[in-house]
Amino acid sequence: xxxxxxxxxxxxxxxxxxxxxxxxxxxxxxxxxxxxxxxxxxxxxxxxxxxxxxxxxxxxxxxxxxxxxxxxxxxxxxxxxxxxxxxxxxxxxxxxxxxxxxxxxxxxxxxxxxxxxxxxxxxxxxxxxxxxxxxxxxxxxxxxxxxxxxxxxxxxxxxxxxxxxxxxxxxxxxxxxxxxxxxxxxxxxxxxxxxxxxxxxxxxxxxxxxxxxxxxxxxxxxxxxxxxxxxxxxxxxxxxxxxxxxxxxxxxxxxxxxxxxxxxxxxxxxxxxxxxxxxxxxxxxxxxxxxxxxxxxxxxxxxxxxxxxxxxxxxxxxxxxxxx
Numbered sequence: 067x068x069x070x071x072x073x074x075x076x077x078x079x080x081x082x083x084x085x086x087x088x089x090x091x092x093x094x095x096x097x098x099x100x101x102x103x104x105x106x107x108x109x110x111x112x113x114x115x116x117x118x119x120x121x122x123x124x125x126x127x128x129x130x131x132x133x134x135x136x137x138x139x140x141x142x143x144x145x146x147x148x149x150x151x152x153x154x155x156x157x158x159x160x161x162x163x164x165x166x167x168x169x170x171x172x173x174x175x176x177x178x179x180x181x182x183x184x185x186x187x188x189x190x191x192x193x194x195x196x197x198x199x200x201x202x203x204x205x206x207x208x209x210x211x212x213x214x215x216x217x218x219x220x221x222x223x224x225x226x227x228x229x230x231x232x233x234x235x236x237x238x239x240x241x242x243x244x245x246x247x248x249x250x251x252x253x254x255x256x257x258x259x260x261x262x263x264x265x266x267x268x269x270x271x272x273x274x275x276x277x278x279x280x281x282x283x284x285x286x287x288x289x290x291x292x293x294x295x296x297x298x299x300x301x302x303x304x305x306x307x308x309x310x311x312x313x314x315x316x317x318x319x320x321x322x323x324x325x326x327x328x329x330x331x332x333x334x335x336x337x338x339x340x341x342x343x344x345x346x347x348x349x350x351x352x353x354x355x356x357x358x359x360x361x362x363x364x365x366x367x368x369x370x371x372x373x374x375x376x377x378x379x380x381x382x383x384x385x386x387x388x389x390x
Contacts, residue, residue, distance in 0.1 A: 169272045169362040171216070179214040179368055181387030183225055189379040200238040200248070200307035206231045206378070208259065214368070214387055219275070223263035223385075229285070231255040237296060237307025245304045246324050249331060250312045252292040257285035261352050267360060275360040277370065285350040291337040295329065297321025353377045365389055 171177060187206040194201035210227035233253035240247065261283030267275040294312040297320060302309030313325035315332045325332075338344025354376025361369045372383035 167364050167366075169365055171219075171272070173218055175217065177216045178390040179216070179387035180390065181212055181214075181368075181385060182209070183212045183223075183227065183383060183385040184209050185227065185229075185372070185381045185383035187229065187378050187381045189231075193379060194238075198238060198241050199305070200236060202233065202236050204231065204233050204253075208381075210259075212385065212387065219267040219269060221263075221265045221267065221277075223265065223281075225259070225261050225263070227259045227261065229257045229259060231257060231289075235292075235312075237310045239307065245298075246326070248296045248298075248307050248310045248324070250294045250296045250310065253289075255287060255289040255291055255346075257287050257350055259283055259285040259352050263356070265356075265358075273361060273363055275362075276357070277360050277372075278357045281352065281354040281356060281374070281376070283352040285352055287339075287347050287350050291346050293331045293335050293337055294333075295321075295325055295331045297324035351377050354381070358383070362389075 185208040187208055189204040189206065191201050191203045206229050208227045208229035210225055212223055212225040214224075215222045231253055232255075233251070235250045235252045237248055238251045239249060261281050263279060263281040265277045265279035267277050269275045296307075296310040296312055297318065298304065299309045299311045302311075311320075313321045313332060316325060316327050316330075318325035337346045339346045339348050341348055354374045356372055356374030356376075358370055358372035358374075361371075363369075366389040368385075368387040368389060370383075370385035370387075372381070372385065374381055374383075
């Protein structure tokens with residue numbers, strides 16, 4: 067079998083202001099000789115003039131009710147209602163958010179959470195068949211802790227997730243190889259993914275939101291990938307590998323040319339990693355587009371259902387976090 071089949075197998079798995087001024091004018095002086103004689107008359111005239119001026123001002127000035135009336139015909143009740151409306155709304159929001167069990171999140175405030183996630187990663191057979199023949203659909207179970215940071219309906223999720231890519235013995239070969247290259251492959255590969263998810267939310271209520279975003283990271287790979295040369299049993303299909311059986315060793319009489327001497331893939335042979343000159347990767351990328359539903363019934367509990375597609379295939383996931 068061509069050594070590139072292992073890479074095929076693995077790859078299939080951010081005021082104004084105003085100024086007022088007044089001017090005062092001085093009255094002309096009267097002659098001194100007439101000062102005493104005219105003092106009483108002037109006083110009377112001045113008093114009369116002052117009285118008329120005061121009366122005119124009183125007539126022109128608006129009444130107390132009229133002066134208090136708002137401009138543009140607005141009523142006093144409407145003005146008071148408009149002034150109190152927004153502060154009352156904000157006060158109610160703050161009161162809800164500060165309540166002991168309220169799920170309400172205030173704009174501009176940061177929220178933290180810590181918890182666990184589970185993801186069922188589905189590597190479908192058709193993805194393997196894009197580059198190779200044989201294979202089977204693999205369900206890889208992933209579990210690990212996560213830490214979340216959330217502000218203004220945007221969330222970071224940091225996770226370390228252990229995932230098992232176990233696969234029972236299965237016929238597989240590279241697409242360009244001939245029928246004599248069929249092997250029985252058994253995977254006990256494990257991956258520790260270190261990832262970061264970046265999700266936006268569309269809130270429908272304080273408790274429910276639709277999440278959408280993407281994830282990125284990498285996985286550290288270890289574990290055995292066993293390969294055994296195979297020969298066709300009775301009724302075997304040369305195109306799909308169904309019915310192929312493992313060779314007991316080189317030159318196995320039951321397999322003839324299928325159990326040849328061109329490689330040593332017998333007796334529990336395990337594929338070496340990149341570090342040892344083999345084709346099994348030591349690091350594997352994680353890139354995914356995802357969406358899901360976020361449920362926060364209590365300020366200290368957040369649950370999620372996730373779904374997405376990425377470099378490892380399709381996945382469905384659950385998350386449960388405690389709000390700090």
